Amino acid sequence: MYAQMVTSEATNDDPAKLVAFQARIDAGEKIEPKDWMPEGYRKTLIRQIGQHAHSEIVGQLPEGNWITRAPTLERKAILLAKVQDEAGHGLYLYCAAETLGVSRDELTEALLSGKMKYSSIFNYPTLTWADMGAVGWLVDGAAIMNQVPLQRTSFGPYARAMVRICKEESFHQRQGYDIMMKMAFGTPAQKAMAQDALNRFWYPSLMMFGPSDKDSVHSAQSMAWKIKMNTNDELRQKFVDQTVPQAEYLGLTIPDPAVKWNEDKGGYDFSEPDWSEFFEVIKGNGPCNAERLEARQKAWDDGAWFRDGLMAHASKRATAKVAAE
């Protein structure tokens, strides 16, 4: 998922207000921007929505890497429309965060300075066209696991953004699987690329859910506030259960010999990813961390004159309008 290891903020508010606030959430009420909320709720949400937004924006890059090399006009159009949707999702989420009193520019600065994170998954490279399939199928598939329940999250603007995002997201995973089918049922070279993509993206996709948080106080607080709807392990299990049969249909092998149906738990057994790799990626040592942030930094710096130029023109116009009246 796109918000990993979001630590909840301790809250030093009036206990009576806290009880009343929790009662509203327990009753299924939505919290709106002007409502009273604990400081910890506000800060945790800014961190979570911000990280989610950053993931959408940085997430444009690995797929953007293949737009100029898409193999047909239709594939080019579909991929471009998908990456455009991700920009849109980032935009909706930044707007949701802005209702909490932080500006998009502030969030952008926090991303670029490394103060805020984005999902670990986007620090892996996309090396072949099959990766466009794997990203749609696995990465979007994992993201959807988390985004669908978030439509019911307690913070109104976040929930509404997720509704819009989920509506648009439905085509993303399908287009990814469609590419996988073409590749897996194509020439031997295409099939090999498909297997290679699955091999590289399997464990990073499992890492997207974050380490087990069944004993985490942060997660418990976020779940009580309904800004986190399921534990990481629940979502990961659900993802594996959904994905294994899909891989079988493609005739591809999950790169984990431990994957086996477990009748007792009614789900698949599987191996944990290498969490030391995950923590390195989070720290900035993934294969593409530096490139991703450099690309965002360059877009931001190179665009400054454009943003300023338009702002200057708009104020000239406003002044001229006032003078004319």
Next chain:
Amino acid sequence: MTTKADLDKALFEGLCRLGDSTLVLGHRVSEWCGLAPVLEEDIALANVALDLIGQTQLWLGLAAEVEGKGRDADELAFRRDVWEFRNLLLVERPNGDFGHTLMRQFLFDAWHQPMLKALEGSGDSRIAGIAAKAGREVAYHLERSADLVIRLGDGTEESHARMQAALDRLWPYTGEMMAGDSTDAALAEAGIMAAPDSIRPVWDALVAEVLGEATLKAPESTFMHKGGKQGQHSEHLGHMLATMQWLQRAYPDATW
């Protein structure tokens, strides 16, 4: 007397000129995806690229049909080499900074929109149909690019300087849009496509108006590059095709 075979050959050329120009410009614009100065612009630019790719499918699809050799739009886009491309030189210019990209877009849109309007009156109903559909999309492209050129030309000192530099650099590539050759003449005579020089008055007026509002000055030089429409390109196109066509070339027996 032009024979049907000659006319079809000219028509194939004419359609490739349109389709290759939208293909190459759509590709250039898509290079910005994820890297634009602000999210709203990123999204807007992708819409323009998507429109152009869609128009490419229509123009090159019709070109393939007219050619009658069993090729399709994808084969024309991904399996021809540089010398077979018929796009305008203007659209293969590299993106440069964002201002350069927008100026290129405006100079092209200011031609594209009236050209499509003229093509709506084509004696070939297939062409008229595509032109009508594309025309609706391009009217918005022009509205947007003209507006941004005005705003940035008359923005800050820096944005003005960047837009003027872009204009100076791109200006010599504009003449080709309005310069006809024997292919254009044959198509115009048959009532199938508008003669390029018939677009000149509209283009001149529109560009003068927008540049005036933008406080930008068109260069005095009248020198114009040409050759793109006849397959003589700059070095830039080959690199673009090497990227764009790579998968199709590397795995010729694959379907995608």
Next chain:
Amino acid sequence: MSSEWPLWEIFIRGQHGLNHRHVGSLHAPDAEMAIKHARDVYTRRNEGVSIWVVPSATITASSPSDKGPLFEPANAKVYRHPTFFDIPDEVGKM
């Protein structure tokens, strides 16, 4: 650090003649550009035929503590809702 583009609230009327509906927000240097951005951002899937843009800063919102007095009286006026009225079956669909 330069000044950020202001935030706008976007309202769109869809194909079916319903009221303009709030769909979200975006940043733009002025109203004209906000309309263009709204078209590109919020009508990508053919969602609308008319767009309103309003500077977010100019919106006056009811304060949450007014929630009771503002909305509860309307709650009591059940006769505003069609289900309040029993129409005999013989009358047919109404």
